[in-house]
Amino acid sequence: MEERILEFIGDLRRAELRISTSEALDALSASAEVGLTDRETFKSTLAATLVKESRDLETFDRIFNLYFLDLEALGEGLKKALGPEDPKVQDQLDQVLDQENMDLDELTELLMRGQGSEMEMAIRGGAQGAGLERLMYFLQVGYFSRRISDQFDWSAIERDIEKIMQALEAKGLDPGQLARIRNYLELRLEAFRRMIRQHVQRELERRAYRAGEQLTREVLSDKPLFALTPDEVAQMKSVVAKLARRIKDALALRQRQEQKGRIDSRKTIRKSLQYGGIPMEVYLKRRHREKPRLITVCDVSDSVRNASRFMLQLVWSLQECFSRVRSYVFVSEIAEVTQGFNNFPVERAIEWALKGAPVDYHCRSDFGYAFSRFANTELDSLDKKTTILMLGDARNNYNDPQAWALRLIRERVKGIIWLNPEGQWGWGIGDSVMPLYAPACDIVRECRTIGQLGEVVDNLVHSWWRRGR
Amino acid sequence: MFESVEEVQHRFRAARYIASRRISTVVFLAARMGRPVLIEGPAGVGKTELAKTLSDVTSRGLIRLQCYEGLDEGKALYEWKYAKQLLYTQLLRERIGELIADAPSLPEAVSRIAGQDDAFFSYRFLSPRPLLQAIRADDPVVLLVDEIDKAEPEFEAFLLEVLSDFQVSIPELGTVKAKHVPLVVLTSNNARELSDGLKRRCLHLFIDFPNPTDELEIIRLKVPEIPEKLAHAVVAAVQKIRGLELRKPPSVSESIDWARSLVILNARELDPTLVESTLTMLVKYEKDIERVKGALDKVLAETK
Numbered sequence: 001m002e003e004r005i006l007e008f009i010g011d012l013r014r015a016e017l018r019i020s021t022s023e024a025l026d027a028l029s030a031s032a033e034v035g036l037t038d039r040e041t042f043k044s045t046l047a048a049t050l051v052k053e054s055r056d057l058e059t060f061d062r063i064f065n066l067y068f069l070d071l072e073a074l075g076e077g078l079k080k081a082l083g084p085e086d087p088k089v090q091d092q093l094d095q096v097l098d099q100e101n102m103d104l105d106e107l108t109e110l111l112m113r114g115q116g117s118e119m120e121m122a123i124r125g126g127a128q129g130a131g132l133e134r135l136m137y138f139l140q141v142g143y144f145s146r147r148i149s150d151q152f153d154w155s156a157i158e159r160d161i162e163k164i165m166q167a168l169e170a171k172g173l174d175p176g177q178l179a180r181i182r183n184y185l186e187l188r189l190e191a192f193r194r195m196i197r198q199h200v201q202r203e204l205e206r207r208a209y210r211a212g213e214q215l216t217r218e219v220l221s222d223k224p225l226f227a228l229t230p231d232e233v234a235q236m237k238s239v240v241a242k243l244a245r246r247i248k249d250a251l252a253l254r255q256r257q258e259q260k261g262r263i264d265s266r267k268t269i270r271k272s273l274q275y276g277g278i279p280m281e282v283y284l285k286r287r288h289r290e291k292p293r294l295i296t297v298c299d300v301s302d303s304v305r306n307a308s309r310f311m312l313q314l315v316w317s318l319q320e321c322f323s324r325v326r327s328y329v330f331v332s333e334i335a336e337v338t339q340g341f342n343n344f345p346v347e348r349a350i351e352w353a354l355k356g357a358p359v360d361y362h363c364r365s366d367f368g369y370a371f372s373r374f375a376n377t378e379l380d381s382l383d384k385k386t387t388i389l390m391l392g393d394a395r396n397n398y399n400d401p402q403a404w405a406l407r408l409i410r411e412r413v414k415g416i417i418w419l420n421p422e423g424q425w426g427w428g429i430g431d432s433v434m435p436l437y438a439p440a441c442d443i444v445r446e447c448r449t450i451g452q453l454g455e456v457v458d459n460l461v462h463s464w465w466r467r468g469r
Numbered sequence: 470m471f472e473s474v475e476e477v478q479h480r481f482r483a484a485r486y487i488a489s490r491r492i493s494t495v496v497f498l499a500a501r502m503g504r505p506v507l508i509e510g511p512a513g514v515g516k517t518e519l520a521k522t523l524s525d526v527t528s529r530g531l532i533r534l535q536c537y538e539g540l541d542e543g544k545a546l547y548e549w550k551y552a553k554q555l556l557y558t559q560l561l562r563e564r565i566g567e568l569i570a571d572a573p574s575l576p577e578a579v580s581r582i583a584g585q586d587d588a589f590f591s592y593r594f595l596s597p598r599p600l601l602q603a604i605r606a607d608d609p610v611v612l613l614v615d616e617i618d619k620a621e622p623e624f625e626a627f628l629l630e631v632l633s634d635f636q637v638s639i640p641e642l643g644t645v646k647a648k649h650v651p652l653v654v655l656t657s658n659n660a661r662e663l664s665d666g667l668k669r670r671c672l673h674l675f676i677d678f679p680n681p682t683d684e685l686e687i688i689r690l691k692v693p694e695i696p697e698k699l700a701h702a703v704v705a706a707v708q709k710i711r712g713l714e715l716r717k718p719p720s721v722s723e724s725i726d727w728a729r730s731l732v733i734l735n736a737r738e739l740d741p742t743l744v745e746s747t748l749t750m751l752v753k754y755e756k757d758i759e760r761v762k763g764a765l766d767k768v769l770a771e772t773k
Contacts, residue, residue, distance in 0.1 A: 041490060054675040275551065
């Protein structure tokens, strides 16, 4: 059983649950404490020792159900597959087996008397040598089922059955009864073959599940954002949410660690009076640190809408990390969408910002016009604590780039970070005016995938914290 | 302490706590393996109650450490009674003077005073805080570390050290080893992520809102005078309300309060006016109340 548990742990790890060796050891000793008699208890035991994040419980449940089959339920299923049990026939068989003291193959014995669960265990035993780890596609099911059945000595079973039939015949049963018994045995044999096939199918499901899960996650993080299908956009939302959570957790830890600073002499001296002027207790100054203010400015024309969506989601999920977040969207007209985020949950606010804000979504993007408008109306509200996070491909449709506006904005703020969802090779080619805008920006990054986006935001949050001491 | 998971379940029940299979399993393992249990879950599902019941059932004393931001070793483990030490030295000034009066040199005087260290650094001047109390207790205890997520990560690291070998070293006195390994229960509302080390060390238990059957049983147990029909109606309504995406969905403790207040009002069944007037027992935010009022038909649909 220990091996099964370890293998199960391997499966969990592949599904990206973090399980340490000590936890694996705990699981083993804990399951030894409770035993295996009750499935629910066993499951709770593994969950308590292995799963330390409540959000991982769902994954755990799914993998557990695939891995530790409900043998009782399986036995029920098998009974159904066999049709109604024939107690009379079973009686006769048992009698003959007892009386004749026959030397039967183990497997025959199992077929005669065994329950579904024992049969399943036998199949597992057989499967060990069959190289199931190479099972990946549905088309392989037949092949591997055959490989497993090759592990069993079918001819021995058939010989045994003949032997039994002869013994029964010798006892003087009439042909009708004999036919019934033979039929019964053959049905059992058939069911066993079917169980082998089912076992392989389940194994495939297990593998497909973990491979699929991992694949989507990896591929999604590296897939160009403009190429996402609607389905993938939906999946991506949860990827972004996870990313946000990770950044936040890391930050919370760091924030606390860095809080202690130099000696607070005033407080220390005041406290020392209690001990006659001896500084028994030393007080440290708490570092005062300002959270960055952030303004996001997103191009929401068709070509970069996905990138904008995820950046907005990420930034607004990290709201606590900034003292203030304001968001603007533009195609050529620019509009503030902050109020949406204050009133709606993030998801809905993003939908609104991408579709319902007071800008014309169908015209051609004009960065120059948007920046000059922004400089005209918002310049006074900018200050040196603010960082601007710009997202756009800088494809200006041959309009006037008006780079002066961006330079003007830069003078008023702490910095401008430009994220470009287009590959670096395209900057400056065709109607791209990235090279004109780049000098006004502190950082210009390619941001084609969610992975890159995460990196940039992570850096932003952390480095700004460090610098802001 | 417990022979089987079933025994845990029965004894908790006898102590008026409905423990699901999952909860009883974890409690059983914790007792068997001497491991701390980390309980997570929304507020008001009986996390703290579990620790209290555990202390009841095992007839062990309960020592509680409530965590908050800024909690440090001094408040959790032990503290020297500085003021008392200072006062004593003042009072004993003459005795100390005598002691060093005939010392030929300063180093000699210092070492004579150092020889008296034990007098001032002894348990007499030590005020033990919950953790040290739990470790030094003569009888086995249950230690409840409540809302660990409210304390800082450094404290967590320090706690981890205490929990991993149940000993504390006090520089002046030496190492204090636990006479009995306490049963430790930590609770967290998930305000922040706990460190991996602590999680690794603990058995993990997630308590969610109970399913209808369990909740019905809890209400019957805690409000025994409730009419059967009303109990069913209350559970059905509460379960519905939890599905409404509220800012703070009603927890078990709130549904118990609600059931109690309904009983006091002599209610036989739920009708809209009654629910509306008692809703504040169940839902605590203005916006949430509005929401529930808006969906009252749906909430009460199946309670008749």
